[in-house]
Amino acid sequence: MxxxxxxxxxxxxxxxxxxxxxxxxxxxRSSRRLLHSVYFDTPGFDxxxxxxxxxxxKVGRRWVQTVKAEAGQAGALTVRPEWEVPVRAxxxxxxGLPEAARGFFTPAVVAALAxxxxxxxxxxxxxxxxxxxxxxxxxDRGEIRAGRRRLAISEVELELQEGRPAFLFxxxxxxxxxxxxxxxxxSKAERGYQLAGAVVPRPVKAIAPALEMAAxxxxxxRTMVGAALTQLTANVPGLLADxxxxxxxxxxxxxxxxxxLAGLARLVGLRRPAWRGGLRALMGKLAPVREWxxxxxxxxxxxxxxxxxxxxxxxxxxxxxxxxxxxxxRTALRAAEFVALILLIGRDLVSEYEGGGxxxxxxxxxxxxxxxxxxxxxxxxxxxxxxxxxxxRIAAKKLRYVADAFAxxxxxxxxxxxxxxxxxxxxxxRANDLRMALDGLPRLKLDAALATRLRGALARSLKDQAAxxxxxxxxxxxxxxxxxxxxxxxxxxx
Numbered sequence: 001m002x003x004x005x006x007x008x009x010x011x012x013x014x015x016x017x018x019x020x021x022x023x024x025x026x027x028x029r030s031s032r033r034l035l036h037s038v039y040f041d042t043p044g045f046d047x048x049x050x051x052x053x054x055x056x057x058k059v060g061r062r063w064v065q066t067v068k069a070e071a072g073q074a075g076a077l078t079v080r081p082e083w084e085v086p087v088r089a090x091x092x093x094x095x096g097l098p099e100a101a102r103g104f105f106t107p108a109v110v111a112a113l114a115x116x117x118x119x120x121x122x123x124x125x126x127x128x129x130x131x132x133x134x135x136x137x138x139x140d141r142g143e144i145r146a147g148r149r150r151l152a153i154s155e156v157e158l159e160l161q162e163g164r165p166a167f168l169f170x171x172x173x174x175x176x177x178x179x180x181x182x183x184x185x186x187s188k189a190e191r192g193y194q195l196a197g198a199v200v201p202r203p204v205k206a207i208a209p210a211l212e213m214a215a216x217x218x219x220x221x222r223t224m225v226g227a228a229l230t231q232l233t234a235n236v237p238g239l240l241a242d243x244x245x246x247x248x249x250x251x252x253x254x255x256x257x258x259x260x261l262a263g264l265a266r267l268v269g270l271r272r273p274a275w276r277g278g279l280r281a282l283m284g285k286l287a288p289v290r291e292w293x294x295x296x297x298x299x300x301x302x303x304x305x306x307x308x309x310x311x312x313x314x315x316x317x318x319x320x321x322x323x324x325x326x327x328x329x330r331t332a333l334r335a336a337e338f339v340a341l342i343l344l345i346g347r348d349l350v351s352e353y354e355g356g357g358x359x360x361x362x363x364x365x366x367x368x369x370x371x372x373x374x375x376x377x378x379x380x381x382x383x384x385x386x387x388x389x390x391x392x393r394i395a396a397k398k399l400r401y402v403a404d405a406f407a408x409x410x411x412x413x414x415x416x417x418x419x420x421x422x423x424x425x426x427x428x429x430r431a432n433d434l435r436m437a438l439d440g441l442p443r444l445k446l447d448a449a450l451a452t453r454l455r456g457a458l459a460r461s462l463k464d465q466a467a468x469x470x471x472x473x474x475x476x477x478x479x480x481x482x483x484x485x486x487x488x489x490x491x492x493x494x
Contacts, residue, residue: 006159007168007346009339010184013154018179019139024171028126035059035142037119039189040092042112045198052104053189054113056090063090067101068189117146117192121153128171133163135171144188146196155184165350169343181339185233203246204234206253211408217268217362218355221261224405226349228257233342240330245293248286248329255283258345260401264366268355273348278341285332291436292322299437305457314454317444363406367487370399381477386431389473393428396421406487414486424476434462 011019019025037057041047047054051070056063065087083101087093092113094105121142128135136159144151156175158168175181186194193199209227211220232254239247259280262273296318300311332338355362377392378384384392400421407414438458441451 005165005168006157007172007343008155008157008184008187009172009181010155011179011181013141013152015180016139016141016154019156019175022175022178024128024174025126025137028128030124030126032122032124033059035119035121035123035140038090039116039118039192040113041116041198042109043114044112045116045193046109046112047104048189048193048198050104053187054092055189056087056092058090063087065093065096067097067104069101069104070187116198117144117196119144119153119188119192130167133167134161135159135163135167136161137171144192144195146192149195151191151195153188156181166347169347169350172343173340176336176340176343180336182334183233183236183339183342185230186237201238201242203238203244203250204231205250206257206404207231208408209405211359211406213359213409215359216354217357217359218270218351218353220359220362221264221268221270221355222349222351225258225261225345228254228261228405229342229345229349232258236333240333243326245290245297248289248293248326252283252286252290255279255286256397257401257405259283260398261405264362264402264405267362267366268357270348270351270353270355273345275341275344275348278337278344282332282338282341285329289322289325289329291440292318292325294433295437295440296322299433299458299461303454303457303461305460306453310450310453313450314444314446317446321443359409363409363487366402367399367406367485370395370402371485374399375481378477378481382474386435389428390432390435393425393432396425396428400425403486410486410489413489417480417483417486420476420480420483424473424480427473427476431462434458438462 035057037055039053039055041054053066053068055066055068057066063086065085067083069081081100083098085093085096085098087096094102094110097105119142121140124139126137128137138157138159140153140155140157142153144153158171160168172181190199194201207227207230209220209223211223215223232251235247235251235254238244239251259276262276262279265271265273296315300315300318303311306314374392374395377388377395381392400418403414403418403421407418438455441455441458444451446454
């Protein structure tokens with residue numbers, strides 16, 4: 001068994017020629033082979049639900065049986081346990097697997113195993129080396145098959161064989177000088193399962209990092225960043241292919257988490273991450289889409305004082321604006337700058353810096369700092385105007401993302417506090433959605449009479465919402481303000 005460390009990037013079919021002409025590969029010999037793989041699972045997809053992939057691959061005249069268990073992924077970087085054993089005549093041999101791999105296969109699972117989908121592609125490989133470091137670059141082109149369904153494969157994998165993981169990023173960044181890559185966070189197995197109908201793609205919500213109080217702060221920070229980065233990249237395929245507004249919402253949540261964690265780097269002795277500016281620029285491309293998603297899905301249906309015909313006219317104009325902005329967001333996610341940003345974050349994930357101090361002290365310092373800002377912004381809450389409440393909402397949001405990152409260390413003690421914090425943020429956010437809608441009206445280019453009618457409806461709704469929510473927001477704020485923060489309570493989990 002070994003841990004496979006690789007970078008995987010997608011590329012358009014026409015970019016394969018640019019890859020071959022890259023200066024990185026000049027003078028290197030390549031090898032080419034056809035690979036045919038069959039993936040097995042039970043009718044209920046028991047292996048997939050364990051995060052395990054079982055395949056038989058034909059390499060020349062040989063057959064190799066492989067088990068891969070998803071252990072960790074962050075952006076384009078994947079680290080996973082893998083076991084390989086040769087088999088005869090293309091038949092499964094579960095008993096021939098090492099003991100650690102056999103643990104995934106109960107007798108019931110073994111008895112129910114059957115072909116699920118297959119991959120057929122040409123792999124061209126190059127060996128890239130420098131002093132003490134070596135990796136294999138593989139260009140895969142072909143397709144995944146599940147019944148009559150087909151899905152094209154066109155991607156590059158850089159697999160580390162010797163040396164530092166940073167070598168992967170060195171080579172990838174040099175390749176990007178001539179090759180236009182795009183993000184493809186899904187493994188071939190994941191795409192195969194989707195093609196076979198085992199998985200319905202859905203937006204990926206926040207992923208809780210695996211933390212322990214005894215961990216070094218530097219290691220914990222990288223773990224948190226890795227979880228947020230995985231959430232971001234996991235939502236990219238859906239965001240590019242599906243108009244479900246939840247994809248862009250979850251991508252923005254991931255970006256906010258990353259930005260919150262970037263602000264904590266100095267507390268563990270790390271320099272300010274170089275990727276903060278790129279994330280803010282990306283947020284600037286995604287945020288306008290989310291604003292119109294909220295307007296269309298939540299604000300407009302709730303408005304009173306406009307006729308159905310007027311509502312339809314506004315909806316048509318808003319949808320046109322939404323589609324234009326969604327296309328711009330997708331263009332940004334397909335751009336080389338986005339891939340470069342993900343690789344830049346990935347570099348920080350392979351750092352070996354552990355940092356000084358204890359996890360408990362780091363968490364307390366970080367959370368106390370955010371809480372201090374929140375309490376300052378909420379002083380004399382009942383007298384705050386709309387602008388001040390908006391600033392309070394931003395402070396609540398920043399505390400929530402940092403608290404979410406540390407919450408796995410505290411178990412149930414964190415849950416009630418985070419629920420109250422989220423409720424306050426949501427209550428303050430409703431008024432903000434209406435204000436954003438008012439600000440966005442000029443961009444719809446409605447005729448004057450309809451614009452005036454809509455502006456009046458929004459203003460009335462904002463006034464009504466403020467009156468209804470004032471008491472609830474006040475109750476939430478004072479209840480949260482009096483509640484003892486979970487990080488100041490005795491820790492019940494290691």
